[in-house]
Amino acid sequence: GQQVMQIPQYQHVQEGEDFTTYCNSSTTLSNIQWYKQRPGGHPVFLIQLVKSGEVKKQKRLTFQFGEAKKNSSLHITATQTTDVGTYFCAGPPGDSGGYQKVTFGIGTKLQVIP
Amino acid sequence: DAGVIQSPRHEVTEMGQEVTLRCKPISGHNSLFWYRQTMMRGLELLIYFNNNVPIDDSGMPEDRFSAKMPNASFSTLKIQPSEPRDSAVYFCASDLRLALNTGELFFGEGSRLTVL
Numbered sequence: 449g450q451q452v453m454q455i456p457q458y459q460h461v462q463e464g465e466d467f468t469t470y471c472n473s474s475t476t477l478s479n480i481q482w483y484k485q486r487p488g489g490h491p492v493f494l495i496q497l498v499k500s501g502e503v504k505k506q507k508r509l510t511f512q513f514g515e516a517k518k519n520s521s522l523h524i525t526a527t528q529t530t531d532v533g534t535y536f537c538a539g540p541p542g543d544s545g546g547y548q549k550v551t552f553g554i555g556t557k558l559q560v561i562p
Numbered sequence: 563d564a565g566v567i568q569s570p571r572h573e574v575t576e577m578g579q580e581v582t583l584r585c586k587p588i589s590g591h592n593s594l595f596w597y598r599q600t601m602m603r604g605l606e607l608l609i610y611f612n613n614n615v616p617i618d619d620s621g622m623p624e625d626r627f628s629a630k631m632p633n634a635s636f637s638t639l640k641i642q643p644s645e646p647r648d649s650a651v652y653f654c655a656s657d658l659r660l661a662l663n664t665g666e667l668f669f670g671e672g673s674r675l676t677v678l
Contacts, residue, residue: 538605
């Protein structure tokens with residue numbers, strides 16, 4: 449079945465440093481979604497990318513969808529302590545037809561040191 | 563607007579007991595998902611429903627787990643009998659599926675289950 453992998457699993461950065469997490473799927477994705485989960489909280493939707501090669505920005509966050517629609521990245525510029533949390537990528541397989549099973553990666557846990 | 567509502571928020575039970583987790587999706591959403599989160603395995607999809615019909619339950623770990631969605635506003639996930647390895651946070655999520663579009667998943671706050 450479809451597998452979604454993320455690296456790194458853990459990342460500690462000094463406040464102000466940049467951070468990047470990478471997401472790779474074993475199958476082509478119909479789209480890719482990114483979620484953030486604060487410690488003790490629940491996943492919250494950040495963004496969805498649909499097109500091959502698409503790049504979207506949200507303030508200090510930049511999201512990219514690979515040309516082959518099998519990988520994605522999230523880059524945070526100048527991290528802040530409010531960025532602390534676990535970042536998940538998720539996506540349904542491209543061939544799933546009308547019912548799309550959204551599989552999550554294991555997540556990248558980001559710790560920001562003040 | 564109310565989000566996805568889950569109950570109980572915390573459950574501590576003894577091995578062998580039956581556990582029932584409940585979820586009320588966002589009104590108007592037609593898809594509902596049950597996920598289990600552990601440190602080792604991350605967020606695992608257990609089952610999902612579309613228009614109250616189970617579409618894929620291949621993630622349900624074994625026969626001890628069952629899920630129902632009797633109507634558009636309520637779903638249950640039942641574990642009987644429970645085992646210590648079932649200890650995890652169980653999330654319910656819903657979204658509005660339009661044709662082939664995957665919508666944003668809205669998660670509940672989760673039910674933290676501890677089986678002693």
